[in-house]
Amino acid sequence: MEIDRGHAYLHIPAGENAGSGYAAYLAARAEREENSATAEQVRKNAAKKELAWLRRGAPARTAKPKARIAAAEALIANKPDGPARQGELGLDLGSKRLGSKGIEMLGVGFTWPDGHEVLHAFDHALEPGDRLGIVGPNGAGKSTLLDMIAGRLTPTVGTIDIGKTVLVGYYDQLGKELDLSKRVRDVVAGDKGSPSVEDLNLMKRFWFDGDAQFAPLSTLSGGERRRLQLLLTLIEQPNVLLLDEPTNDLDLDTLRALEDYLDDWPGIVVVVSHDRAFIDRTVEEILALDGEGGAALVPGGVATWLKQRSARTTTPRSAPNQRSSSTKPAKQKSSRSPSTLNRLIANVEKDMTKRTTRQTALYQDIADAGNDHKKLAALGEELAALQTTIESLETQWLELTEELGS
Structure with missing residues (x-):
């Protein structure tokens, strides 16, 4: 008989080879805790x-x-x-410590050689814990802004000031180049020779544990390779994570794992995605680009942004001094x-x-x-x-x- 937190459990060995009552107790308790x-x-x-x-x-x-x-x-x-068993649910996320200064954008603008301006005099500071989603039409400059934050592109005007402790991880639409002759475990380990404990935890979280860690990259499917590229981005232990259209190539299970990972992640997250549900689950503020250089910050998710945009299209009706702007929505009148x-x-x-x-x-x-x-x-x-x-x-x-x- 076992008494545990006000509950009584009776453990009776079953069969000739069941062992002692104490063995039955240990087995039952382990199963109950699991x-x-x-x-x-x-x-x-x-x-x-x-x-x-x-x-x-x-x-x-x-x-x-x-x-x-x-x-x-x-x-x-x-x-x-x-x-619950102690330590069962914990996971060391392995991000480098981010200081008080993140990323400051001062008067940032970008114009392509053909004269198309995608961002004009934009000011914003990304601070520890910020979760920003970038939305807008195709060609509005969403990926361009990520490239500037990552240092791949230089603004045509303005400056981007990066804090000394900032380490950027960028999961873009192209992905990291992979050596298909290597095994998953070897690619994850890199120059270390063998994966660290943190590496193994992440590999398990993204289903590259067990036999999967020894699989040659040449045998992985396209979706598995994209999942590995995401894992390699996280293995770098960034404290600023840039995600460019992550829902394009990742399966639903991987997206759920990524969402759960981000729930506990202490760093800065910037997401570009056409998947409104994913953005709503992962960000707390929206940056809406209009494709003509304009940018507007909206607290909340995509739903809040759509609501505010709807309000802007209807409010001018009661403002006679704004007739010129109120005529624009009429061009997109519903059929x-x-x-x-x-x-x-x-x-x-x-x-x-x-x-x-x-x-x-x-x-x-x-x-x-x-x-x-x-x-x-x-x-x-x-x-x-x-x-x-x-x-x-x-x-x-x-x-x-x-x-x-x-």
Whole structure:
């Protein structure tokens, strides 16, 4: 009989070769602790996503976010019974210490030789902990700005002042050049000869542990090579991480691992991505480039930016002294009727209400699952997929309301 945190467990050896009652106790306790650690990991992963959502603030909608807020707070506060094994969930992220000074952009501008100006007199400081997402139309200068921050391009005007402790890691669309004759383990180790403990932790986190670490690069798929290139960027232990369209070539599991990694990462993150859900999950401020040299900073994610952009297109109607600017949105007037748009908005709101209701129920199911490993894994997968769907619906709602306002 074992008493643990108010619970009684009876351990009875089964079969002739089951061993002593103490052996059964040790085996049962180890299994219980492993399941408890899994339960806590599922709760923590779900709580991280909801905490990020709470920090951004719920987007304006009629889908009653109060219920989600209450459920999220309960999930964050709740812990499963039983002890998680010490050190099971920790991971040394291995970033170099970043001093008080990050990256300062003073009057930065860039004009291509053909005269196309993509950035004009831009001032901004990236400080430790900043998470910036860059959005804008194709050719607006998003990757160009990353290249300037990384030192690959020099501004045509202005200066970029880099702090002494800054170490930039750049995951771009081309990726690091790989020697296909080498093994994964050898490429990760580099000049060190063998991977460090931090290297091995990251390799495990991105599924290059076990036999996979000995695989020749020539046998890896295109997606696996891109995952390895991401790993090699993180192995450098940067404290400023630049991500240029990371969702283009990475599978969903790798993107989830990257999101979880960034949840705990203390450095500066700058993301360029057309994937609004990924940006909303990883950044806290948006830099919107208009493609004509203009740039606007917007706190929050893409949803907040779309809402503010929608407000800007409708506000001039009541301002007679701004008629010249209010005529611009008319050129992009929606081809769909107001009744059609209102019907679509109502359908999205109905779907959001249904999904958030299910999400609230999932939080309770996770809390009630206790140490049921299989059930927790299934609930965690359903919750992750549901969160992605809800964020997509929120973006649809904002786009439709913006179209209605035009």
